[in-house]
Amino acid sequence: MANAKKIAELLLKRYPSPKLALNFSTPLELLVATILSAQCTDARVNEVTRQLFKKYRKAEDYARADMKRFEEEIRPTGFYKNKAKMIVECCKRLVEDYGGDVPDTLEELTGLPGVGRKTANMVLGSAFGKQTMAVDTHVLRVSNRLGLVRSDDPEVVEEGLVRQFPKGRLTKINLAMILHGRETCTARRPKCMECVLYKECEWPDKTGR
DNA sequence: CTCCCGATAT
DNA sequence: ATATCAGGAG
Numbered sequence: 001m002a003n004a005k006k007i008a009e010l011l012l013k014r015y016p017s018p019k020l021a022l023n024f025s026t027p028l029e030l031l032v033a034t035i036l037s038a039q040c041t042d043a044r045v046n047e048v049t050r051q052l053f054k055k056y057r058k059a060e061d062y063a064r065a066d067m068k069r070f071e072e073e074i075r076p077t078g079f080y081k082n083k084a085k086m087i088v089e090c091c092k093r094l095v096e097d098y099g100g101d102v103p104d105t106l107e108e109l110t111g112l113p114g115v116g117r118k119t120a121n122m123v124l125g126s127a128f129g130k131q132t133m134a135v136d137t138h139v140l141r142v143s144n145r146l147g148l149v150r151s152d153d154p155e156v157v158e159e160g161l162v163r164q165f166p167k168g169r170l171t172k173i174n175l176a177m178i179l180h181g182r183e184t185c186t187a188r189r190p191k192c193m194e195c196v197l198y199k200e201c202e203w204p205d206k207t208g209r
Numbered sequence: 210c211t212c213c214c215g216a217t218a219t
Numbered sequence: 220a221t222a223t224c225a226g227g228a229g
């Protein structure tokens with residue numbers, strides 16, 4: 001079993017104040033941006049939301065959106081028909097059940113259309129200041145390579161990481177892991193030689209490059 | 210399990 | 220040419 005305490009310490013030293021690369025200023029904006037980010041780079045999401053957030057400011061705005069127009073507005077993020085439907089349906093529900101506000105519990109968030117566990121944890125952690133571990137593709141990969149939790153089931157990884165890391169720093173560690181996965185422990189050609197976790201890592205395929 | 214979707218790195 | 224990119228629904 002990998003040394004979670006040591007890994008957390010090194011990770012936070014490398015990323016002292018890690019933040020999401022997604023641009024947002026409200027829980028609703030983060031919710032929309034996170035849905036758009038599925039299988040898409042954060043840079044592209046930010047390009048799209050820069051325009052989108054000027055036009056759609058409240059859940060009511062999305063709930064009333066013209067589907068065809070909205071699909072075109074988010075098209076570059078891919079999966080645009082699904083995402084458009086998810087966001088609009090989700091916001092209709094926000095209006096009907098939550099007075100247009102974004103709820104702040106895991107149960108309520110995952111009950112919304114288009115909102116899975118990863119999206120819910122991301123919103124809770126970065127928009128509501130709660131301590132959560134959102135397991136996306138980066139966290140999944142980094143956790144498995146390090147040997148922290150070996151599973152391809154995001155929920156299993158989440159529970160394992162929550163158990164091993166200090167509760168009060170979960171969100172920071174979460175964001176640091178995401179940055180580490182994006183910049184260093186990349187899916188293709190990870191930069192093992194510049195990795196601050198090299199000595200803690202149990203991955204057998206560490207390239208010598 | 211498949212499908213949704215386009216762009217980019219390798 | 221193929222894997223992958225801040226996933227989730229049916």
